Amino acid sequence: MYTCRIAIPHCLGLSFFLFSMAVIAQPAIEDTAQSEVTFAEHIAPILYDNCVRCHRPGGVAPMALISYEQVRPWAPMIKYKTQLRDRMGAMPPYYLERDIGIQHVKDDERLSEEQIRLIASWADNSAPMGQLENMPPLPHFNESGDWRLGEPDLVVKLGDVTVNRGDSDSWISDNLVPVGLAEDRYVSAVEMREVNNADSKATAGTVVGGLYIFHHMSWVTALPAEADEQDGEELSWPVHELGRNPDLFDPKAGRLLQAGSSIIPTTYHLHSNGQDTTGHMEIGFYFHPEGYEPEQKRGRMSLGDGLNISIQANMKDQELHTYTVLKEHTKISSFEPHLHAPGARMCLEAIWGNQIETLACSGYDHNWVKQYTFEDDYAPLLPKGTIVHMIGYMDNVATNTNVVDSRNWSGSGNASVSNMFLHLGQSVGLTDQQFVQEMAGRRERLGLGKNDHLVGCPLCMADIPLLEPMDEEAGEP
Numbered sequence: 001m002y003t004c005r006i007a008i009p010h011c012l013g014l015s016f017f018l019f020s021m022a023v024i025a026q027p028a029i030e031d032t033a034q035s036e037v038t039f040a041e042h043i044a045p046i047l048y049d050n051c052v053r054c055h056r057p058g059g060v061a062p063m064a065l066i067s068y069e070q071v072r073p074w075a076p077m078i079k080y081k082t083q084l085r086d087r088m089g090a091m092p093p094y095y096l097e098r099d100i101g102i103q104h105v106k107d108d109e110r111l112s113e114e115q116i117r118l119i120a121s122w123a124d125n126s127a128p129m130g131q132l133e134n135m136p137p138l139p140h141f142n143e144s145g146d147w148r149l150g151e152p153d154l155v156v157k158l159g160d161v162t163v164n165r166g167d168s169d170s171w172i173s174d175n176l177v178p179v180g181l182a183e184d185r186y187v188s189a190v191e192m193r194e195v196n197n198a199d200s201k202a203t204a205g206t207v208v209g210g211l212y213i214f215h216h217m218s219w220v221t222a223l224p225a226e227a228d229e230q231d232g233e234e235l236s237w238p239v240h241e242l243g244r245n246p247d248l249f250d251p252k253a254g255r256l257l258q259a260g261s262s263i264i265p266t267t268y269h270l271h272s273n274g275q276d277t278t279g280h281m282e283i284g285f286y287f288h289p290e291g292y293e294p295e296q297k298r299g300r301m302s303l304g305d306g307l308n309i310s311i312q313a314n315m316k317d318q319e320l321h322t323y324t325v326l327k328e329h330t331k332i333s334s335f336e337p338h339l340h341a342p343g344a345r346m347c348l349e350a351i352w353g354n355q356i357e358t359l360a361c362s363g364y365d366h367n368w369v370k371q372y373t374f375e376d377d378y379a380p381l382l383p384k385g386t387i388v389h390m391i392g393y394m395d396n397v398a399t400n401t402n403v404v405d406s407r408n409w410s411g412s413g414n415a416s417v418s419n420m421f422l423h424l425g426q427s428v429g430l431t432d433q434q435f436v437q438e439m440a441g442r443r444e445r446l447g448l449g450k451n452d453h454l455v456g457c458p459l460c461m462a463d464i465p466l467l468e469p470m471d472e473e474a475g476e477p
């Protein structure tokens, strides 16, 4: 996972250091002797904080993990799934790698190493219950149903679609739906969900995709008069995909939702979930307060190669590479790998002068399309001219259960059995002035000095004087 690309002696030194840390850390774990790890005291709190939002009656997961009786039979499987950490199949489904790249993310769902060890030692010791009086209070479930961010300020319900058992995949567009806003509002976050009449009991035991008919939805907003001619670019929004987490836009670059505008679902990719199902998409908008004005604008970084993919049969670790040169100073606010079935991992790196730095790496599981939103002061802040390099790792092997038949070669294409290699994360474009200000702000807020280094910010420690404020008339500097 961690590749030593510097000098070998350094690498050996580092591994030895990590190894000795592990040895030294051992007594601390022994403190909670295996026999003392109990469901009531240690495991239930971990599950209530990290799992039961999905693993509860009526949740998306196939089984509830609330009572001891429910959890006990799953103990070995829970150990296995949590130990996968950031690899395909891991639970919770969130794959950002810990030992490389930026670690400060807003929606961090990873278990700590200590929690993973507690689960393992509990499972290895016959998963004892412990004392009932040590049980944590039963978890509270989000009253708003399954809106992850709580009740949205505005929910737009799109039209119903039916997909019958055995129907083949289809790609359709749908009629526009007015948003119903009387005044412009800026959006801080957006969350999308599918609501359908599928019988979840009939799909029990399948992966998350078995519950839904919308594989993905692309959509734009436009004023109705412009609907025919709008180019989609300016007004496009993040794509909905199966198992995807909500989009949190950079707080300084809220997205405009115009008064009187409509949502145009440009593509629904529909697939059968094995039973006759009618469902629709709902888009939940979370607004900035009235009067909010964005200081910064949406970026234009686009990265991916949808044409030249060639995935060999029965081969692991096949690498894909693509590059882009940034045409403006760019803050990458979220990392969102997009691959298809053979996809196993993706990394982003920045090349600035002779400095090459990994920004983030994550595992990938095509059942769960995840994005990783960086904390505001840690989002990569890259000068114009930086080369952003994206690396995809593909496992076209029988052990990858997302692949239908690993004996097949596969190329580029829209279907899940073909491949994509895209970065779908969000970025913000900065003027010279904003770029310098962002860096100065970070130095101050994070207390960074000359000898510090902030991953993904090659110029953060350079002493660049603040620029004179721009003349309004002069446009971009």
Ligand code: HEC
Residues within 6 Å of the ligand: 046, 047, 050, 051, 052, 053, 054, 055, 060, 061, 062, 074, 077, 078, 081, 082, 091, 092, 093, 111, 205, 206, 207, 208, 209, 367
């Ligand atoms: C975002 C929702 C979600 C969260 C959070 C989540 N799970 Fe899951 N889990 C699922 C779904 C859905 C499945 C079915 C397999 C799939 O779709 O990947 C699953 C499958 C599993 C399985 C395998 C079941 C089988 O049939 O083999 C285990 C074990 C498991 N989860 C444990 C956990 C634990 C432990 C946690 C917390 C540490 C957790 N999950 C967090 C949704 C979730």
